[in-house]
Amino acid sequence: MALDQKGSPRDSDDLGVGASRDSTAREQPVEALQQARDQLQAVLDAIPGIVSWIGADLRYLGCNRRLAEALNLSPEALVGREVGFLGTSPELAAFVREFFASPAREASRGIASREAQGALRHYLVVARKYQQDRVAVFVGIDLTERKRAEEALRHSLEETARGQRLLLALSQAAQAVQRARSPDEVHRVIGDEVARLGYHATLFTLTDDRAHLALSHHTFEPAIVRAAEKVAGIAVQDFRLPWAPAGFLQRLLAEGETIFRPTGEILAEALPGPLRSLADRLADRLDLQQSILAPLTVGGQTYGLLVVTGMGLTEADVPAVTAFANQTAVALENARLYAQVRAGEEQLRSLASYLQTAREEERSHIAREIHDELGQALTALKMDLSWLAQRLPTDQSHLAEKTGVMSDLIDSIVQTVRRVATELRPGLLDHVGLTAAIEWQIQEFAERTGIACDLYLGEEELALDSDLATAIFRIFQETLTNVARHAGATKVGVELQDRSGELVLIVWDNGRGLTESQVRDPRSLGLLGMRERIRAWGGDITFQGVQERGTTVTLRVRRPSARGGRQ
Ligand SMILES: Nc1ncnc2c1ncn2[C@@H]1O[C@H](COP(=O)(O)OP(=O)(O)O)[C@@H](O)[C@H]1O
Ligand SMILES: [Mg+2]
Structure with a gap:
């Protein structure tokens, strides 16, 4: 029973709960008093908050059951103890002290109090003095759940706002990425932009045989990388993500879905078997707790994987990273096509240049052949003809005439051969x-x-x-x-x-x-x-x-x- 003999009966009047006094009938008042006391106790126990009475000497006069349970005491054990004796709520003790010290008859204050089990609860405590201010009742309304709900709402609003800020920042970053011209440049710009937002980026490219994800870029500082290499005993630039048949990486790439994971968990899957137990230590060493993994996919074709890592990333950041990954995948695809076209142009150009050279060489060769072979043969022919002309019988003038015409013809052929040769080369x-x-x-x-x-x-x-x-x-x-x-x-x-x-x-x-x-x-x-x-x-x-x-x-x-x- 929370109502002790000194406190409660006197209280009940002031609280307006008790029955009226009647000094003429002795039996009746005692019974009425008992009834009033029971009634008051039922009310107090039914209140979904804590109630106590405290005297001006700062000692408890009584409490309701809920308060007694919260402190893990019997109601009687509280009576006569000084406020704050348990040390569970210095705030409440201060409030009680200040309230009695002040002339105010009513006051309220939000206070925190620790339960016997150690959980912190929040109350709105309303106080009221009575009996010429020698006693006061304190009623605490439990606001813990409401506070928790408010906290959760505030947190989720903050998360949403943060997610939106990241979305905006990353969509601006994606524009920078789209200006990159080669796959390597795309990788580098992705890294720079993600690092500018205070996170780390690790990029993996699917190998041509589509059997591995090879590390193609990361933004970790060399000192951190060395530390990680030391712990794991492998060289980072040779690092490839293996295909674990049922692992989340494979699922991720097969289903093209972005996921949020603690970094240690990712490393545990990614590291070679004997090193798995190091995953958490490694994540700690790298000071990385959260990661978002996004496949880089264009038109159903996966090119690689973007891992954004950093403190404070949450599930709420998944949409932003997904959008960024999609845009950068398009940039990557464009850069690949651009590089292919460039390589093709380059090849055509060198082929054309090779053909030109080959043609010039051939022309040169033919020009020499014509000039030397044909030229010399014609010269010899002309000499033979003049030898013949000198030996012709003097009476055969029509033959001499003929050799003259032939000689002129040879001269003109020689001229032509020279011209042709010169034009060729x-x-x-x-x-x-x-x-x-x-x-x-x-x-x-x-x-x-x-x-x-x-x-x-x-x-x-x-x-x-x-x-x-x-x-x-x-x-x-x-x-x-x-x-x-x-x-x-x-x-x-x-x-x-x-x-x-x-x-x-x-x-x-x-x-x-x-x-x-x-x-x-x-x-x-x-x-x-x-x-x-x-x-x-x-x-x-x-x-x-x-x-x-x-x-x-x-x-x-x-x-x-x-x-x-x-x-
Ligand atoms: N000196 C010029 N004066 C006028 N038109 C020209 C001249 N040079 C080139 N062109 C024009 O440019 C066209 C393209 O030149 P080109 O590529 O050398 O082709 P084509 O095989 O016709 O010579 C020509 O068909 C001609 O119409
Ligand atoms: Mg021409």
């Missing part, structure tokens, strides 16, 4: 150089087409790599062919300059002028060939036309040293 190019070869070619052109030519060539021959000289000469020939074929020009000008190591060749005509669309047309194979040819030397060529005013072709190339060849 201008020996001038090899013997006297580019300037002289251009001069010869333009004279030929003028004679053949009747187009007037202006020449602005330097005095001295340029020291040039012979392959480069050939390339420039062939471009020059193609330019002249275009003038003859398309321009309808009456005049052509050629200028060759050496501007401090840069060779500039300009050919212009006064014809109809080529158009911008002809320059861009992928079917303009002649223009394309010229461009490719000089690009192989790091040079550049431009075509500019003005309608009915003419066309200007400008070639520029840095001149490597004469023997240097291609760089």
Whole structure:
């Protein structure tokens, strides 16, 4: 019974629970008193909070059952003890003391109190004085559950806000990733961006045989990596994630799902068998407790795995990391395709360049054969013919005439052979150089087409790599062919300059002028060939036309040293 003989009966009046006094009937009041006391006790025990009475001397006068149970005492054991004797709630003791010290008759305060079992509970304590302020009742309403619910709500709101901030930060990061041009660059930018947000990124790439995930990039500091290598006894750059048949990694990649895991758990699966027991220590050493694993998947095809690791990551961050992984996977795919196209272009370019060289060599060879073999055979024939002519009977004048015609024919064949050989491979190019070869070619052109030519060539021959000289000469020939074929020009000008190591060749005509669309047309194979040819030397060529005013072709190339060849 919580109501002791000193406290409660007097209390009941003030609490308005007891029955009225009647001094005339002695039996009745005792019974009524007992009834009132029972009634009060029932009420007090039914209250879903703690109730106590405390005197101005700060000693307990009584309490309800709930308080007694919370303190693991019998109600009687509390009576007469001083407030705060258990030390469970210094806050309550302070409140009681201050309340009695103040003139206020009512007060309330939120306090925390530890139960006998050690759990902390929160109460709103309402106090009221009575009996000329010599006693006060304290009613504590338990707010613990409500506080917990509020705490949980606040936490989840904070988590959501954090998740959203991460989502925003990562979607900005994804834009940076999309600007990367090669797979390696994509990996590096992913690492940089994730590290900027205070987390670590580890990237794995699925090997070509699709049997392993090989480590391709990570953002851990070298010192940490060394420490981890020491603990695990393996080199990080050789690290590959094995396929555990029923492991979460395989599930992850098969189902393309992002998951949240404690880092130790991931390491336990990823490390070779004997090292598994080290997983937690390793995670501690790396100061990494949480990880999010996201497969890098485009169109159902998995390329690898992104692991974002760091303190404080939660399940709530999974959507942000998933979105980031999806965007970076697209960037990775693009970079791969881009690299493939580039490699293809590179191959085509070297093939074209190889074919050009092969063609020049073949031409050279045929030119030599024609010049030497055929030239010498014709010379011998001519000598034989003149030997024959001298020995002809003097009366056979028609035979002498015939040998004369034959000799002239041989001369003209020799001329033709020379021309053909020179056109195949201008020996001038090899013997006297580019300037002289251009001069010869333009004279030929003028004679053949009747187009007037202006020449602005330097005095001295340029020291040039012979392959480069050939390339420039062939471009020059193609330019002249275009003038003859398309321009309808009456005049052509050629200028060759050496501007401090840069060779500039300009050919212009006064014809109809080529158009911008002809320059861009992928079917303009002649223009394309010229461009490719000089690009192989790091040079550049431009075509500019003005309608009915003419066309200007400008070639520029840095001149490597004469023997240097291609760089
Ligand atoms: N000097 C020029 N004057 C006018 N048009 C030109 C000239 N050079 C090139 N073109 C135009 O550019 C087109 C592309 O040139 P090119 O690639 O050499 O092809 P093509 O095999 O027709 O010569 C030509 O078909 C022609 O219409
Ligand atoms: Mg052409």
